[in-house]
Structures are given as C-alpha cells and as structure tokens.
Amino acid sequence: MKTGLISLGLLTSILLTGCDEGAKSEDWYKAHNKERKSKYEECRKEPNPRGTEDCRNAIDADVHAGQFTKSPEKGW
Numbered sequence: 001m002k003t004g005l006i007s008l009g010l011l012t013s014i015l016l017t018g019c020d021e022g023a024k025s026e027d028w029y030k031a032h033n034k035e036r037k038s039k040y041e042e043c044r045k046e047p048n049p050r051g052t053e054d055c056r057n058a059i060d061a062d063v064h065a066g067q068f069t070k071s072p073e074k075g076w
Contacts, residue, residue: 023054029061036061 029036040062043055050056 023052024057026057026061026064029058030065033065036065 024032024035024039029039036058039054039058043049043052043058046055050059
C-alpha cells in the first residue's frame with residue numbers, strides 16, 4: 001500500500017514538472033532579441049502573462065536586459 005502511494009506521488013510530480021518541457025531559459029532569451037520580443041508580445045496578450053515558464057523567462061529577460069520603459073519621476 002505504501003509503495004503504491006509513493007509511486008503515485010512520484011508519477012504525479014514527474015508529470016507536473018514536465019509541463020513546460022520546451023521552455024527556453026532566461027539566458028537564451030537575453031541572447032536572442034528577436035525571439036524575446038516576439039514571445040514577450042505574445043505573452044502580454046494572455047490573461048496571465050506570467051502563466052508559463054517560457055513567458056516568465058521571456059519577461060524576466062526583457063526586464064534584465066534593460067528593454068523596459070522607465071516610469072516617470074514622481075513629484076511627491
């Protein structure tokens with residue numbers, strides 16, 4: 001019984017971690033500007049822009065590469 005539960009838990013964790021198998025890394029997106037911009041625009045159109053690992057990496061690479069618009073200065 002215990003081995004069955006352990007096997008089921010292990011199988012579940014393997015299936016869940018394999019969902020974003022084709023995701024590119026943040027470093028890959030930093031090195032490929034054209035693909036990063038394309039993926040960034042694609043992800044911005046979705047209801048949850050950071051919903052997938054690929055989108056998170058593209059957005060993070062865009063921010064870390066300095067490709068974002070700075071907010072205007074506040075005059076408080």
